[in-house]
Amino acid sequence: MRENVVIRTVVRLAVPFIQIFALYVIVHGASGAGGGFQGGVVFASSFILMTIAFDLAYTRRRIGSRGTMICSALGIAIYEGVGILCILYAGNYLEYGVIEAALGIPHLHGYLIDLVEAGIGITVMAVMTSIIYDMANRGGRSA
Amino acid sequence: MIWELDFALLLFMICCAIAAINVRDLVHATIILAGYSLIMTVLWALMNAVDVAFTEATVGSGITTVLFIAAIARTTRSSSD
Numbered sequence: 001m002r003e004n005v006v007i008r009t010v011v012r013l014a015v016p017f018i019q020i021f022a023l024y025v026i027v028h029g030a031s032g033a034g035g036g037f038q039g040g041v042v043f044a045s046s047f048i049l050m051t052i053a054f055d056l057a058y059t060r061r062r063i064g065s066r067g068t069m070i071c072s073a074l075g076i077a078i079y080e081g082v083g084i085l086c087i088l089y090a091g092n093y094l095e096y097g098v099i100e101a102a103l104g105i106p107h108l109h110g111y112l113i114d115l116v117e118a119g120i121g122i123t124v125m126a127v128m129t130s131i132i133y134d135m136a137n138r139g140g141r142s143a
Numbered sequence: 144m145i146w147e148l149d150f151a152l153l154l155f156m157i158c159c160a161i162a163a164i165n166v167r168d169l170v171h172a173t174i175i176l177a178g179y180s181l182i183m184t185v186l187w188a189l190m191n192a193v194d195v196a197f198t199e200a201t202v203g204s205g206i207t208t209v210l211f212i213a214a215i216a217r218t219t220r221s222s223s224d
Contacts, residue, residue, distance in 0.1 A: 025197075033193040041201040048209050128206060135213035 011053035018046040026121040027114060036117040040124025047129045056136050068130040075123030082116050149189065156182045168221050173211040180204040 022043035029035030050059045063071075083094045091098030094116070100108040159179035163172045180203035187196035 033197050035194070038194075038197045038201050041198075041206060045201070045205050045209075048206075052209075132209065132213070135210060 007053050011049055015046045015050060018049070019043060022046065022121075022125075026117050029117045030110060030113045036120025037124050039117075040121040041128060043121065043125040044128030044132070047125075048132050051132060051136055056133065060133070063126075063129060065130065065133065068126040068133070071126035072123050072130070075119040075121070075126065078119030078122070079116055082112055082119070149186075152182055152186055152189075156186070169215045170212065170220060173208055173215065176211070177204050177208045180207070 022039045024039075025034035025042055026036055026039030029039065047059055047063065050062070082096075086095045086098060087093060089098045089102050096109045096112040099112065100106075156179055159175050159182065163175040163179060166172050166175065180199060183203065184196045184200045187193075187199055
């Protein structure tokens, strides 16, 4: 299948659109359907498509094991950071309104929701990609 | 909601569920399960649960199928009994 030029060309064309759509789903999550989890899964599916059409080493050059490890920790750190920042501004966990009231910046509430969604998306993308790496890694050899 | 469409989708979904556990080949079962998930997506969207439909489409129909096929590739495809 790796020699098939049709599959390779279609994947090469489709992957950027899938990733743009994933970013749209993450950003659009607060006001409509979608959100961090779904966007992260769609983003990870673009890496799965790359792994199927090319091979594991090709995808690993884009985002390696170290990259997935760092991204999965970074997303959780963003989520926790926003949540604890709300506690520091004397609110509840993830109560965005208190930061908006304290700083006086309009629409900060919405930006913080987007930040939390982005954190969830990064973590889900990294964990899904690392699961696929472990499953596609035949025979236990580490590439 | 159109009840005929709803009835046909539910009937097809039950057929898919029964076929997925009765079929011998594991790859066939995985593909039938993906079809089941697709019908479930349409049903969630008809019930105005767009968020759940989105999750079902991405996780149920996408990631699960790939994970099952990757797991089958490491074992045998069909049982010998």
